[in-house]
Amino acid sequence: MEHRIIDQQLDLLRDKLLLLGGTTETALERAMRSLTARDSDLAREVLEGDKIIDQMELEIDRFSVEILALQQPAAHDLRFVISVAKITPILERIADHAGSIAEAALILNDEPELKKYIDLPLMADNAAEMLRNALDAFTSEDAAASRRIIEQDKIIDKCYHRVFDELITMMVDNPTTTASAAHLLFVAKHLERIGDYVKDICELNVYLTEAAFIKHSPKLETA
Amino acid sequence: MSKISVSNLNFFYGKAQALHDISIDILEHEIIAFIGPSGCGKSTFIRTLNRMNDTIPIARVEGKVTIDGKNIYEPNTDVVSLRRKVGMVFQKSNPFPKSIFENVAYGIRINGIHKNKADLNERVEKALNDAALLGEVKDRMNTSAFGLSGGQQQRLCIARALAVQPEVILMDEPASALDPIATQKIEELVVELKKQYTIVIVTHNMQQAARVSDRTAFFMLGKLVEVNRTQKMFTNPDEKLTEDYITGRFG
Numbered sequence: 116m117e118h119r120i121i122d123q124q125l126d127l128l129r130d131k132l133l134l135l136g137g138t139t140e141t142a143l144e145r146a147m148r149s150l151t152a153r154d155s156d157l158a159r160e161v162l163e164g165d166k167i168i169d170q171m172e173l174e175i176d177r178f179s180v181e182i183l184a185l186q187q188p189a190a191h192d193l194r195f196v197i198s199v200a201k202i203t204p205i206l207e208r209i210a211d212h213a214g215s216i217a218e219a220a221l222i223l224n225d226e227p228e229l230k231k232y233i234d235l236p237l238m239a240d241n242a243a244e245m246l247r248n249a250l251d252a253f254t255s256e257d258a259a260a261s262r263r264i265i266e267q268d269k270i271i272d273k274c275y276h277r278v279f280d281e282l283i284t285m286m287v288d289n290p291t292t293t294a295s296a297a298h299l300l301f302v303a304k305h306l307e308r309i310g311d312y313v314k315d316i317c318e319l320n321v322y323l324t325e326a327a328f329i330k331h332s333p334k335l336e337t338a
Numbered sequence: 339m340s341k342i343s344v345s346n347l348n349f350f351y352g353k354a355q356a357l358h359d360i361s362i363d364i365l366e367h368e369i370i371a372f373i374g375p376s377g378c379g380k381s382t383f384i385r386t387l388n389r390m391n392d393t394i395p396i397a398r399v400e401g402k403v404t405i406d407g408k409n410i411y412e413p414n415t416d417v418v419s420l421r422r423k424v425g426m427v428f429q430k431s432n433p434f435p436k437s438i439f440e441n442v443a444y445g446i447r448i449n450g451i452h453k454n455k456a457d458l459n460e461r462v463e464k465a466l467n468d469a470a471l472l473g474e475v476k477d478r479m480n481t482s483a484f485g486l487s488g489g490q491q492q493r494l495c496i497a498r499a500l501a502v503q504p505e506v507i508l509m510d511e512p513a514s515a516l517d518p519i520a521t522q523k524i525e526e527l528v529v530e531l532k533k534q535y536t537i538v539i540v541t542h543n544m545q546q547a548a549r550v551s552d553r554t555a556f557f558m559l560g561k562l563v564e565v566n567r568t569q570k571m572f573t574n575p576d577e578k579l580t581e582d583y584i585t586g587r588f589g
Binding site: 119121188189191192193194326 | 544572573580587
């Protein structure tokens with residue numbers, strides 16, 4: 116098999132995406148720690164770091180367009196570039212949600228602690244694990260693993276409903292908790308959305324590997 | 339509906355076998371592109387569709403090629419009328435050393451298609467118009483065809499092929515010697531001609547195959563590796579060999 120110019124560029128594109136993925140994972144993990152450990156300095160660092168993630172997104176966009184224009188990839192190469200170009204803004208949005216969690220932490224950390232956030236860290240752990248596994252499945256082009264990760268989102272959704280009910284009950288029982296509980300509700304919603312975004316990444320992994328569009332087709336997702 | 343049906347076609351130059359057991363159906367009013375490395379047999383193959391290979395003394399054909407259900411290799415086949423029905427455009431434009439008008443009129447005259455002079459004029463104009471050339475040459479129909487640009491000469495050759503009312507047009511790398519603008523005109527013309535004709539195009543330019551064709555067939559070492567919808571072929575081909583070729587993993 117001959118060496119192709121495009122191979123080097125596709126490797127570089129993959130590296131850039133994985134670096135963005137890793138940075139996004141870190142942002143999510145630190146945002147949650149800033150909340151659970153009540154560390155506002157850490158929350159500010161997460162918000163500061165978002166600019167770097169935005170720059171990474173722009174760089175991958177530019178590089179993807181360059182490869183499409185100059186190398187005119189086909190077949191698997193084409194699906195690879197398209198997948199990267201579509202996964203990139205998803206990662207950037209996940210990082211935005213991490214930033215929003217850090218912003219909530221800045222507010223909540225100045226208020227008395229409501230209760231130990233039992234289900235929120237569980238949700239966050241699941242979301243982080245899904246994200247890590249989705250990026251691994253992208254690298255190894257493992258469609259079966261991607262389909263399993265998609266299923267994992269149901270755990271996050273269940274957690275979200277439990278947290279939602281718990282916080283509403285808290286607000287009703289003790290209206291002085293309303294402001295803080297509302298911020299926690301948003302945190303839960305951010306985590307729930309991150310689960311959805313990871314699902315989108317997994318759908319693109321399946322596209323990359325099998326050239327199948329499984330988005331919006333629930334039967335195929337679990338095929 | 340199948341316009342051309344090829345089954346178990348083998349082709350030999352002397353003892354060397356150039357095509358191995360090719361079977362393919364070419365549909366009416368489709369553009370089918372043949373791609374593959376140099377020497378893979380794609381040009382040899384399209385020449386079997388109007389028996390252009392008959393001119394090579396050592397050539398031998400086995401198998402069957404039917405057009406509209408009739409085997410063109412039957413001994414009683416009228417090869418001249420076959421080539422009228424299945425026209426051909428070559429890589430290098432090859433106008434006759436005559437005027438633009440005479441280039442197009444030639445085939446009409448020798449086939450005796452026209453009724454009278456006015457009918458001849460009308461047919462020449464129509465062919466030039468269908469080849470998207472009339473507007474550029476109508477004021478100089480009696481000047482030499484060699485005064486035209488490369489792209490115009492190629493469209494003149496297409497007009498010449500169209501003038502004798504073919505049903506199938508074989509194009510062997512029709513735009514490989516042209517600049518991008520002339521190439522674009524030829525490609526637009528090919529897509530336009532699909533409404534009236536069945537078009538078989540051989541090209542080395544894979545982006546061209548992707549742009550113009552409905553289906554693409556990939557040849558390698560005289561074998562038909564894969565034929566598929568062009569969209570499928572360039573995003574997710576069935577065969578690994580096809581993927582390797584279209585992604586440049588071998589030349």
